[in-house]
Amino acid sequence: MARVxxxxxxxxxxxxxxxxxxxPLTVPDLAxxxxxxxxxxxxEFKRAFGESPHQYLLTRRLERAAALLRTTxxxxxxICFAVGAGxxxxxxxxxxxxxxxxxQAYRAKFPPAEWQVHIPRCVAQAYARPQNxxxxxxxxxxxxxxxx
Amino acid sequence: MIKLANAQFxxxxxxxxxxxxxxxxxxEVKADVTMEAWNFRWLCVAPAPAGPEAxxxxxxxxxxxxxxxxxxxxxxxxxxxxxxxxxLFLETDDCQAxxxxxxxxxxKFNDPPTAQPxxxxxxxxxxxxxxxxxxxxxxxxxxxxx
Numbered sequence: 239m240a241r242v243x244x245x246x247x248x249x250x251x252x253x254x255x256x257x258x259x260x261x262p263l264t265v266p267d268l269a270x271x272x273x274x275x276x277x278x279x280x281x282e283f284k285r286a287f288g289e290s291p292h293q294y295l296l297t298r299r300l301e302r303a304a305a306l307l308r309t310t311x312x313x314x315x316x317i318c319f320a321v322g323a324g325x326x327x328x329x330x331x332x333x334x335x336x337x338x339x340x341x342q343a344y345r346a347k348f349p350p351a352e353w354q355v356h357i358p359r360c361v362a363q364a365y366a367r368p369q370n371x372x373x374x375x376x377x378x379x380x381x382x383x384x385x386x
Numbered sequence: 387m388i389k390l391a392n393a394q395f396x397x398x399x400x401x402x403x404x405x406x407x408x409x410x411x412x413x414e415v416k417a418d419v420t421m422e423a424w425n426f427r428w429l430c431v432a433p434a435p436a437g438p439e440a441x442x443x444x445x446x447x448x449x450x451x452x453x454x455x456x457x458x459x460x461x462x463x464x465x466x467x468x469x470x471x472x473x474l475f476l477e478t479d480d481c482q483a484x485x486x487x488x489x490x491x492x493x494k495f496n497d498p499p500t501a502q503p504x505x506x507x508x509x510x511x512x513x514x515x516x517x518x519x520x521x522x523x524x525x526x527x528x529x530x531x532x
């Protein structure tokens with residue numbers, strides 16, 4: 239059987255981090271996906287990809303969180319848990335270290351999400367049209383209300 | 387140049403749909419914005435990794451008045467539940483692996499991966515009843531499958 243290069247095992251772990259960052263994944267989980275002991279895995283991952291698996295997973299989550307801050311109106315706590323971060327406190331601290339601001343301040347630098355998601359005009363026309371609540375436009379209605 | 391930007395499914399419950407597409411299927415949220423004044427929520431998801439240019443699937447609530455009257459709204463909801471809402475056609479490079487992975491995540495498939503002349507495919511439904519077909523495209527072989 240052909241020998242599988244180490245990098246292929248490491249890539250499996252990297253792919254897992256990309257696909258399942260929202261789950262409560264840990265470095266030992268990534269190491270298991272690569273079939274290596276956590277210590278050996280962390281060393282080899284850093285050698286192959288230039289950063290530790292912990293850093294990779296954290297920055298993957300923060301990148302997704304930043305996207306959700308720009309494109310949704312979710313609360314910071316909802317975004318924190320949606321990207322698999324364990325606690326709002328550590329998430330906010332990590333976010334600040336990487337992006338140089340709080341999640342709220344980061345969001346405020348961008349136009350509101352509703353401007354960015356480009357809700358098509360046909361949708362706006364369909365959903366934003368108010369229901370007719372008797373505008374006194376119906377002649378019979380007007381007569382019944384005493385208007386001529 | 388014209389490209390596919392987003393497609394759309396009617397769903398019965400956007401929260402339920404969001405859970406299914408993100409937590410069960412592992413997709414990403416491209417946008418989720420509630421327009422209070424319209425009583426409308428624009429919810430768009432896409433298979434991960436979803437870059438800004440990736441086509442999204444808009445999960446649109448079955449509309450009520452004034453867009454559709456109450457009878458029409460109920461009829462549309464029923465049609466979606468009966469599977470008449472349409473199909474999303476997805477491709478994968480490994481149908482069996484995707485089937486195994488998604489089964490483990492709780493997806494109930496309509497059929498197991500099945501050989502077809504055009505490849506291997508399977509399908510499942512979202513909670514509203516919309517059909518999602520998952521195909522591994524192979525070189526066409528009339529002898530493979532039905």
